Amino acid sequence: MEPNQQIRIAVDAIVFGYSSQKLYILFIKQKYGEYKDKWVLPGGFVKNDEPLIQAVHRELQEEAGIKVNYLEQLYTFGDDINRDKRFRVISVAYMALVDATHLNLTADTDASAADWFDITSMPVLGYDHEIIVQQAIERLKNKLTYQPIGFDLLPDEFLFSDLENLYMSILNKEIDRRNFRKKLLSFGFIEETDRVSSHKSGRPAKYYRFNVEKYTALQKKGFHFDLMI
Amino acid sequence: MEPNQQIRIAVDAIVFGYSSQKLYILFIKQKYGEYKDKWVLPGGFVKNDEPLIQAVHRELQEEAGIKVNYLEQLYTFGDDINRDKRFRVISVAYMALVDATHLNLTADTDASAADWFDITSMPVLGYDHEIIVQQAIERLKNKLTYQPIGFDLLPDEFLFSDLENLYMSILNKEIDRRNFRKKLLSFGFIEETDRVSSHKSGRPAKYYRFNVEKYTALQKKGFHFDLMI
DNA sequence: TCAAAAGTGTTGAGTTTACACCCATGC
DNA sequence: GCATGGGTGTAAACTCAACACTTTTGA
Numbered sequence A, B: 001m002e003p004n005q006q007i008r009i010a011v012d013a014i015v016f017g018y019s020s021q022k023l024y025i026l027f028i029k030q031k032y033g034e035y036k037d038k039w040v041l042p043g044g045f046v047k048n049d050e051p052l053i054q055a056v057h058r059e060l061q062e063e064a065g066i067k068v069n070y071l072e073q074l075y076t077f078g079d080d081i082n083r084d085k086r087f088r089v090i091s092v093a094y095m096a097l098v099d100a101t102h103l104n105l106t107a108d109t110d111a112s113a114a115d116w117f118d119i120t121s122m123p124v125l126g127y128d129h130e131i132i133v134q135q136a137i138e139r140l141k142n143k144l145t146y147q148p149i150g151f152d153l154l155p156d157e158f159l160f161s162d163l164e165n166l167y168m169s170i171l172n173k174e175i176d177r178r179n180f181r182k183k184l185l186s187f188g189f190i191e192e193t194d195r196v197s198s199h200k201s202g203r204p205a206k207y208y209r210f211n212v213e214k215y216t217a218l219q220k221k222g223f224h225f226d227l228m229i
Numbered sequence C: 001t002c003a004a005a006a007g008t009g010t011t012g013a014g015t016t017t018a019c020a021c022c023c024a025t026g027c
Numbered sequence D: 001g002c003a004t005g006g007g008t009g010t011a012a013a014c015t016c017a018a019c020a021c022t023t024t025t026g027a
Helices: A052-064 A129-146 A160-171 A177-187 A212-220 B052-064 B129-146 B160-171 B177-187 B212-220
Strands: A007-019 A022-029 A043-045 A070-077 A088-097 A114-118 A157-159 A190-196 A206-210 B007-019 B022-029 B043-045 B070-077 B088-097 B114-118 B157-159 B190-196 B206-210
Touching: A007 A052, A007 A129, A007 B007, A022 A052, A022 A129, A022 A160, A043 A052, A052 A070, A052 A088, A070 A129, A070 B070, A088 A129, A129 A160, A157 A160, A160 A177, A160 A206, A177 A190, B007 B052, B007 B129, B022 B052, B022 B129, B022 B160, B043 B052, B052 B070, B052 B088, B070 B129, B088 B129, B129 B160, B157 B160, B160 B177, B160 B206, B177 B190
Parallel strands: A007 A088, B007 B088
Antiparallel strands: A007 A022, A007 A043, A022 A114, A070 A088, A157 A206, A190 A206, B007 B022, B007 B043, B022 B114, B070 B088, B157 B206, B190 B206
16 A cells, blocks of 8 residues: 655745736746746745645745745646656645735845746746646635735735725726725724825825734624625 | 655545435545544545546545546645654545435445445544545535535435525525525526426425536626525 | 425615715825 | 815615415325
8 A cells, every 4th residue: 555656746836916006926937947948936846844835935935035925725736747747746836925015026036037027918937837827816816805815915004095906907897986995994904094195196195004803803703805896 | 956755645535415404424444554444535645647636536436436526626735744654645635526316335335434424423533634524514615605516416306495405404504495596596597397296295396407508608607606695 | 174395575674886076285 | 276196975776684375285
């Protein structure tokens, strides 16, 4: 009953970032092998004594110097037995969200090796990563409507217009400002701060904050986030 | 860059069956090893050139002689590096649904080795399978409300009361017969047949059928199954 | 004729959608 | 004072939730 398996296990991360009304994904330029100079998802092989989730964090740290706000297992790709030509690889894909402060990669990284791409203008990807990315985008869109993960793509304090634009640009839908605001405020976990924005023109806007404690408290009482946009 | 991995990959299946208002899960009695004589989920190691999904089908066939109506990848358990004492194992869990005609296991199986357990009276399980099972039950409950998978737990032709009882018993909720019927029929993918039930007492009931084609057609037009019970 | 389960409509409450004008600031 | 984006309320349409009696059969 001892298996003689020759299957490698890897993790891949689809890291989403949001900035100026565009959704970005992080890619890494391969340095070696069949896909040299192609862009691929950050990720790599799991170490023998390393939990999967830790492997994801490690790879993101090594390859892009990034710490994420949100990380969730997406799907395990193991049906195409030839996705890597060298040997059979099964890949566990994770979806991660970062806020815009991480969209600068200069700090910890070899700048040429990692970059953000607007999802409307992505490069050709190596392996089967195009498929993985498409699935991740779908998952993100779905999840935005039934879990409050949009806040993980924004800074701690944000304008209501930021939140609204985030939803509109990711879901490609028009949203009525009044109804959107009414609904989100009615939930009771979005709090006004006393900071006020001052940009070039227009009336200054208040900053708001997502109160995680209030959200989890509500959740325990049976509350179910749903934007049904 | 060649990894020297010593990680095994396995699949496990949580197979749900439904009969006389109870939800059942299929377990296998281990014959060897640390968990000898303990009940565990059907599953096993993936072969080198075998797609994951095929491994699941194979194991279900070998261990219980079962073909499923529905199969979906659930989650990959790979964070607890000691879940199997012999070596590190990462397990990809799948959720499967069968209809009640499969609840007899005598045909293809060593009867002592596989059995169905009502989820309210499950045995002690080996490995970390208790956790996996709990997650699967949660997923099933959720999914019942937003995907029409309840039909995969019923025979092709079923009574409306069967469907209603299935939802009530799995979700532990009272359902108003009139509202439930009204809503499901309004979707337009449940069809009346001309078969009529005849049981001991009470007015005979019509059999109904779930029309998959109509459902997928609606789905493409943007329809979204939702029972919000 | 009685017991048992199937079948059927209506009303009030709550939620969602559509919609337009005033406000505060910078230039 | 005007351009720019922020902030606000109301009414109609729709959906959901609650509720009880009639029908058909077998015994």
